[in-house]
Amino acid sequence: MRSFYEVCAVLRRRNAKQYALLAGCCFFSVLLITAYVCMMRSPTVLSVLPEGGDSRKQVMMIFVLAVIGCAVFTTYAAGLFLRQRSRELGIFMALGASRAQVRGVLQRELAGVSVISCVLGAALGMPLAWALWSLFRTFLVDTQEMALRFDYRAYILSAIFSLFVILTTLSLGARSVRRTNIIDIVHEQHRSEPVREVPRRWGAIGIVLVLVGVFLGYMSSNFFILVLHWYPPEGLSAVFYAPALVGLYMLLLHTVVNGWGGRRRKYRDLISTSMMKFQGRQTVRNMLVITVLVAGAYFGSFYIPMIGTGAMMRYDAREYDYLYFHRADQDIPGEDEVRALAREYGVEITSFAEASTALLAVDGTHTVEVDGPMGVTWYPEYIEVFTAERFLSESDFNALTGQALDVPAGQAAAVLDSDGSTGYGFDTGISIVTNYLTGERLDVTPYQGAALRYQSLAQHYVLDDADFELITRGLTDEWREHKVVFNVENDEQTYDFAKALFNEIVDRSGPEVEVYDSWDPVIRDRNLAEDGYYFLDRESLEEAGEVTIDYTQRDSSNFRLSWKYMPQFRVLDKADFVKTTAVYLMLFVFVAIVCFSAVMVIAYTRCMTIALTNRQVYEDLRRLGAPGKYLYRSVRGQVKRVFFVPIFTGTLIIYVFYLMIMYFNGSPAGITGDEAAGLLASIGVIAGVSALLYGIYRLTLGKVCSSLSVKRRT
Amino acid sequence: MLKVENLHKSYQVGKNTYEVLKGVSLNVEQGEFVAVMGPSGSGKTTLLNCISCYIPADSGSIRLGGTELARLGEDELAEVRNRKLGFVFQDFLLLDGLTVEQNILLPAIIGGSVSADVENRASQLCEVFGIAAIKGKYPAEISGGEKQRTAVARALINNPLVILADEPTGNLDSKSSRAVIGTFEQAKSGLGSTIFMVTHDSFAASFCDRVIILRDGVVWRTLEKRDAERTAFQDALLASISEMGRQ
Numbered sequence A: 001m002r003s004f005y006e007v008c009a010v011l012r013r014r015n016a017k018q019y020a021l022l023a024g025c026c027f028f029s030v031l032l033i034t035a036y037v038c039m040m041r042s043p044t045v046l047s048v049l050p051e052g053g054d055s056r057k058q059v060m061m062i063f064v065l066a067v068i069g070c071a072v073f074t075t076y077a078a079g080l081f082l083r084q085r086s087r088e089l090g091i092f093m094a095l096g097a098s099r100a101q102v103r104g105v106l107q108r109e110l111a112g113v114s115v116i117s118c119v120l121g122a123a124l125g126m127p128l129a130w131a132l133w134s135l136f137r138t139f140l141v142d143t144q145e146m147a148l149r150f151d152y153r154a155y156i157l158s159a160i161f162s163l164f165v166i167l168t169t170l171s172l173g174a175r176s177v178r179r180t181n182i183i184d185i186v187h188e189q190h191r192s193e194p195v196r197e198v199p200r201r202w203g204a205i206g207i208v209l210v211l212v213g214v215f216l217g218y219m220s221s222n223f224f225i226l227v228l229h230w231y232p233p234e235g236l237s238a239v240f241y242a243p244a245l246v247g248l249y250m251l252l253l254h255t256v257v258n259g260w261g262g263r264r265r266k267y268r269d270l271i272s273t274s275m276m277k278f279q280g281r282q283t284v285r286n287m288l289v290i291t292v293l294v295a296g297a298y299f300g301s302f303y304i305p306m307i308g309t310g311a312m313m314r315y316d317a318r319e320y321d322y323l324y325f326h327r328a329d330q331d332i333p334g335e336d337e338v339r340a341l342a343r344e345y346g347v348e349i350t351s352f353a354e355a356s357t358a359l360l361a362v363d364g365t366h367t368v369e370v371d372g373p374m375g376v377t378w379y380p381e382y383i384e385v386f387t388a389e390r391f392l393s394e395s396d397f398n399a400l401t402g403q404a405l406d407v408p409a410g411q412a413a414a415v416l417d418s419d420g421s422t423g424y425g426f427d428t429g430i431s432i433v434t435n436y437l438t439g440e441r442l443d444v445t446p447y448q449g450a451a452l453r454y455q456s457l458a459q460h461y462v463l464d465d466a467d468f469e470l471i472t473r474g475l476t477d478e479w480r481e482h483k484v485v486f487n488v489e490n491d492e493q494t495y496d497f498a499k500a501l502f503n504e505i506v507d508r509s510g511p512e513v514e515v516y517d518s519w520d521p522v523i524r525d526r527n528l529a530e531d532g533y534y535f536l537d538r539e540s541l542e543e544a545g546e547v548t549i550d551y552t553q554r555d556s557s558n559f560r561l562s563w564k565y566m567p568q569f570r571v572l573d574k575a576d577f578v579k580t581t582a583v584y585l586m587l588f589v590f591v592a593i594v595c596f597s598a599v600m601v602i603a604y605t606r607c608m609t610i611a612l613t614n615r616q617v618y619e620d621l622r623r624l625g626a627p628g629k630y631l632y633r634s635v636r637g638q639v640k641r642v643f644f645v646p647i648f649t650g651t652l653i654i655y656v657f658y659l660m661i662m663y664f665n666g667s668p669a670g671i672t673g674d675e676a677a678g679l680l681a682s683i684g685v686i687a688g689v690s691a692l693l694y695g696i697y698r699l700t701l702g703k704v705c706s707s708l709s710v711k712r713r714t
Numbered sequence B: 001m002l003k004v005e006n007l008h009k010s011y012q013v014g015k016n017t018y019e020v021l022k023g024v025s026l027n028v029e030q031g032e033f034v035a036v037m038g039p040s041g042s043g044k045t046t047l048l049n050c051i052s053c054y055i056p057a058d059s060g061s062i063r064l065g066g067t068e069l070a071r072l073g074e075d076e077l078a079e080v081r082n083r084k085l086g087f088v089f090q091d092f093l094l095l096d097g098l099t100v101e102q103n104i105l106l107p108a109i110i111g112g113s114v115s116a117d118v119e120n121r122a123s124q125l126c127e128v129f130g131i132a133a134i135k136g137k138y139p140a141e142i143s144g145g146e147k148q149r150t151a152v153a154r155a156l157i158n159n160p161l162v163i164l165a166d167e168p169t170g171n172l173d174s175k176s177s178r179a180v181i182g183t184f185e186q187a188k189s190g191l192g193s194t195i196f197m198v199t200h201d202s203f204a205a206s207f208c209d210r211v212i213i214l215r216d217g218v219v220w221r222t223l224e225k226r227d228a229e230r231t232a233f234q235d236a237l238l239a240s241i242s243e244m245g246r247q
Ligand SMILES: Nc1ncnc2c1ncn2[C@@H]1O[C@H](COP(=O)(O)OP(=O)(O)OP(=O)(O)O)[C@@H](O)[C@H]1O
Pocket: B011, B012, B013, B018, B020, B038, B039, B040, B041, B042, B043, B044, B045, B046, B047, B090
C-alpha cells in the first residue's frame, strides 16, 4: 500500500457500513419521491383529482411533507456519515494532507455514493409505483380507468430532488473540511449539540399552543371569508397553523430534555435523559419531522374510512332499494320494462311507486366577488331567482313515502337527510318560489310541522297540492322530472339486474342531460347573461381541459359520483363504491405508505445513531457495574422516546383535527351519525398502523440492544 | 528555529471565555531538545496545537525557521506539517482502519513518497520500539503503550526537522521510555532535529537540554541543564516542581 488512494480504498472497505447507510438513505428518499411524483403526476390520477379541488391540494400538501421529510433525513444521513468520517479526515490533515487533497477524496466518494444511489432510486421509482399500483389492482379493485399511465415529465421533479440530495451531500462534505481548526475536525464525532435547560412548563405551554394553532389554522379561513368577507391569499391560513408547529417543538423539547416523569424519577432516568439531551437538537428535529409525517400519513389514511363509512351509512339509510329519476323529456324505462327486466334476472319486485317532480327557481343569497386593493372580497346579494330546486306535491310525496303529510298552503317543507342534516347548499328557509318559464311567483314560509327526514328524497321541497298545481302550470318537460322507486326481494343478490338497469338508463339518455349534478339551468342563464359563458357547459369544460361527464365513461368515479341523473341503486352503489373511489383509495393509501416508511426509516436511523454515539457510555456503565436490567431499561427509554412521543403526538393531533373538521362542517355544528362511524373506522386504521409501527419499534429496539451488546429482557 | 512570542489563546464555552494561554513566549534553537512541564490543564497541549496551527491562536507570533506560520497558505502549511513536523498526539490519533505498519507509513503515503527506503525505515522503527511483532494488528487490538509507540514511530517516519511530542512516554515503562527518548536523541544528533516535548515525567525531562515550566498560561520558569549530570538535573526539576506546588 503506497498511495493515498490505496489508503482510502482500505478505509472504505473497513467503513462499508457507513457508506451503505448513506447510500441507502439517498436511494430510499429518491425512490419514494420518484414513486410519489410518478403517481401524483400520472394522467390516471390527475383525471380523478379535480384541478383546484381539495383532494388535489391534499395530495400536494402531503407531497410537500414527504419531500421535507426525505430531505431532512438524507441531510441527517449525510451529516452522520461525515461525522463518522471526520476523525479520519482530521488525522489526514494533521499529518500534513492538504485540504484540497482531503476534499478531493471526500467529494469523489460522496459524489460516487450519492449519484449512484440517486440514479438507482430514480430508476426504480416508477417500477415501484407501478408495482404497488398493480398490487392494489390485484387484491383490491380493478376498473378500466385504473390502468396506470405515466407522464415521463414526472421525472423532472424527481431529477430536481436527486440534484438537491447530491448537492446537499457535496456541500455538507465541503463544509466539513473547510474549518481551520483541525483538532475540532478530529473530534467532531464526539461533539454533541446539547440543548440548554428547558423550563418544565414548556410541556404544558406546548400542548396549549398546538391546540390553539390547530384551531386557529382551521378557523382562520372561515373567519376571513364569513366574517371579513375577504378571500385571503392562498397560504395565508397556513400562517395561523404556525403556533402549532412552535408548540410542537416546545413539547418535544420538553419531552427530550425533561421527560414527563416528574422529579421522582430524576435519577432513575438520569442516563437516558442526559444522553438524549446531548443528542438534543437533532433528535428533536427528527421527532418533529416524524410527528408531521405521521400526521400527514393519517390525514391521508382517514380519508377513505371517513368517506367510506359515511357513504355506506347513507346507502343503508335509503328507504328504497332502487330509485331513479330523469328529466321528463327522456325516454327511460317505465314500470312494464322494469318488471320485464326483473323477471329476466329472476328478481322479485315487492313494491313500486312513481311520482313526478318539478324544477322551480327559489330565492337565495348570492355572493358577489369584487377585486379590490386587498385582493378578492365579497358581499352578499339577495336575489329572488337564485337556483333551481326540485319540488314535490304533498300527494306525490305521500305516494312515494307512504306518509300522510299535509303541507298548509303557502308553506314549503324542506326534506332533510335521514339523520337531520341539510346537506351542502340546501336552504331550508326559502321564501319565494318562481316558475322560471312563466314567471309565476309564490311566496312561501317554512313548514311549521316536524322537520321532514327522508333520505331518498333529501334536498327536495314539498308544497301543498294546490300550490304545486298552480305554480308548475306551464312548465315544459325540460323542467319536470320523473321519479321511480321500488323495492326488491333479497336486495343484496340483485347486482346484475341493477347493473343492467343502470346501463339501460344511461344508454337511453340523450346528450342534453350528459351534465354534472351541479349544472343548474337558472344559474346557467344568469352566468351567460353576465359573463357570456357557463363553466359547467360541456364546451367550457373542454376548453378549460376539465373532465366532462361522458356516457362512455359510465363506470368512472367521476361519472358515478357526479352525473346529474345518477340512479341510486343500493346494491350497485355499495358494490361499486370501492371501485368508483379506487383511485382516491390508492392514492391516499400510497401516500400513507410513503409517509409511514419515511417515519420508520427516520426513527430507525435516529435510534441507531444514538446507539452508535453512546456505545462508549454503555461500555463504561457496564464496567462501573450497572446491572443488565438497568442498561436495558435505559436503552429502551431512548428508543421509546424517539418512537412513541412523536407518533403519539402526531396521531393525537390529526385525530383532534379531524374531530374538529367533522364537528364544524355541515350545519348545524355537531357530529352526525355517519361522521361518528367514520371516526370510529379511523380508530381502526390507527390501531392497525400502530400495531405495525409497534413491530418496527420492537425490531429497532432489538437492533439497538444487539449493537450495544445489551441483553434484551421482557 | 522555533520562536513563539506573546501567544494568547482562549476557548469559548457557551457564554464563558476561558483564557488558557496568556502570553507565552519561548525560543527553541535548532537541534535543541526541550521539554515543557506544567500541571494538568496548564495549556501544554493547547500550546503544541497552536504551534502546529492545528488550532488558530488568538494573537501572538509563531516562527518556524524564520517563517511566520500564520502567513503561510494552506497548502504550504500542509507541506510544512508533512515534511518538517513530526507530531505525537497525547491521544495518539491512530486510524482504526489501518494496521500498525500502515499507520506508521501514513505521513509518507500522504506526502506521496513511499520508497523501499521508507519501508525499511518503518521496519527499523518497529524494531527499535519493540512493535515489530504487532505490525499487522489494528489499533483496537493493541495496548495503550503499543499505541503510543506506534504514534511516536509515525511522527519519525519522515525524518522531521521538528518533533512536537505531547507526552510521548506517558503510558510507557522505563525501558520503552528510554527507547523513545533514545530515538529523539538520535534524531537530534543524526539529523539535527529539534525536539519539543511535553511531559509530566521528570525522568524523561532530565534528558533534555532545557525544561520550560508552564503555569497559569505563562512560562513560569526555565531550567537549563548545561553541563549538569542527568540525575542532578532531575533533582533540580523536582525541586522546582515542588516549589511551584507550595506556592
Ligand atoms: N476544546 C476545548 N474547549 C474548551 N476548553 C478546552 C478545550 N481544550 C482544552 N480546554 C481547556 O483548556 C485548558 C488547557 O487544556 P490543555 O489540554 O492544553 O491542558 P494540558 O496542559 O495539556 O493538560 P494535561 O497535562 O492534562 O494534558 C484546560 O483547562 C481545558 O479544560
